[in-house]
Amino acid sequence: MTYLLEGKQVTKKFGGITAVDGVDFHLKQGEIVAIIGPNGAGKTTLFNIISCFLPPTSGEVLYKGERLTGRKIFELARLGISRTFQNLQIFNNMTVLENIMMGVHIKLRTNVFSAGFRLPVVKRDEELAYKQALDVLEMMELKPFINEKAGNLSYGLQKQLEFARAMAYDPTLILLDEPMAGLNDAETNQMAGYIKELKKKGRSFLFVEHKMATVMELADRIIVMDFGKKIAEGTPDEIARNEQVIRAYLGEEAV
Numbered sequence: 001m002t003y004l005l006e007g008k009q010v011t012k013k014f015g016g017i018t019a020v021d022g023v024d025f026h027l028k029q030g031e032i033v034a035i036i037g038p039n040g041a042g043k044t045t046l047f048n049i050i051s052c053f054l055p056p057t058s059g060e061v062l063y064k065g066e067r068l069t070g071r072k073i074f075e076l077a078r079l080g081i082s083r084t085f086q087n088l089q090i091f092n093n094m095t096v097l098e099n100i101m102m103g104v105h106i107k108l109r110t111n112v113f114s115a116g117f118r119l120p121v122v123k124r125d126e127e128l129a130y131k132q133a134l135d136v137l138e139m140m141e142l143k144p145f146i147n148e149k150a151g152n153l154s155y156g157l158q159k160q161l162e163f164a165r166a167m168a169y170d171p172t173l174i175l176l177d178e179p180m181a182g183l184n185d186a187e188t189n190q191m192a193g194y195i196k197e198l199k200k201k202g203r204s205f206l207f208v209e210h211k212m213a214t215v216m217e218l219a220d221r222i223i224v225m226d227f228g229k230k231i232a233e234g235t236p237d238e239i240a241r242n243e244q245v246i247r248a249y250l251g252e253e254a255v
């Protein structure tokens with residue numbers, strides 16, 4: 001079977017530290033998979049390898065059966081993969097609409113050559129980009145803020161904007177690095193609602209998250225890491241009952 005995303009023996013060493021140690025994982029089309037684990041477990045490192053921000057020391061990641069490892073970061077949008085960051089990466093001096101348009105443009109075919117010569121394809125792409133941006137803003141309830149500078153939005157709305165920009169690529173797979181970090185309960189529920197809606201439309205998600213209630217609510221499957229290794233994998237119910245997981249989080253005496 002060809003998975004949407006598959007990791008084979010992914011390993012990353014930083015000097016003497018093995019941050020990710022021979023991790024196998026997979027994600028099927030339409031699934032939501034969470035990566036959890038205590039601080040320093042290797043989640044972010046694995047996430048950065050998947051999204052081609054870091055090369056693994058050994059092992060590889062496949063997307064739709066083809067090697068993703070070794071690709072350039074900018075190629076991912078065209079392949080149908082987008083990501084968000086633990087530390088927000090939006091353009092504060094640009095408006096909400098402009099931030100979203102950045103996302104749409106990356107996906108569209110317009111290149112510097114055709115833009116420079118003002119070919120008809122550029123005008124068509126501009127119109128298409130604008131329409132797609134409005135659709136995403138509507139879905140993410142950001143339309144009232146369309147001309148607001150991103151830097152003036154509340155933290156919750158900025159997170160929503162970064163998520164919206166990731167969706168503007170029209171991705172198949174969305175990688176979310178701590179999507180709920182810093183959000184209050186209402187904002188967390190709202191973000192979870194968007195993810196569930198998008199799953200219904202066939203999108204797949206891989207996310208790293210510390211908020212366990214969200215993980216249990218959203219994930220079809222959970223991968224648990226500790227000291228760089230995958231120590232467990234299963235449904236939320238299976239993971240909640242797994243002794244090795246309880247030990248990793250709460251210590252020996254909790255089991």
Ligand SMILES: Nc1ncnc2c1ncn2[C@@H]1O[C@H](COP(=O)(O)OP(=O)(O)OP(=O)(O)O)[C@@H](O)[C@H]1O
Pocket residue numbers: 014017018019037038039040041042043044045046
């Ligand atoms: N660039 C780096 N150079 C050296 N060591 C690193 C580097 N990045 C991560 N590490 C180490 O690798 C290990 C795994 O770190 P990583 O950030 O992947 O864990 P994490 O599970 O994401 O933690 P957190 O939940 O705190 O974000 C840690 O021991 C960390 O100190």
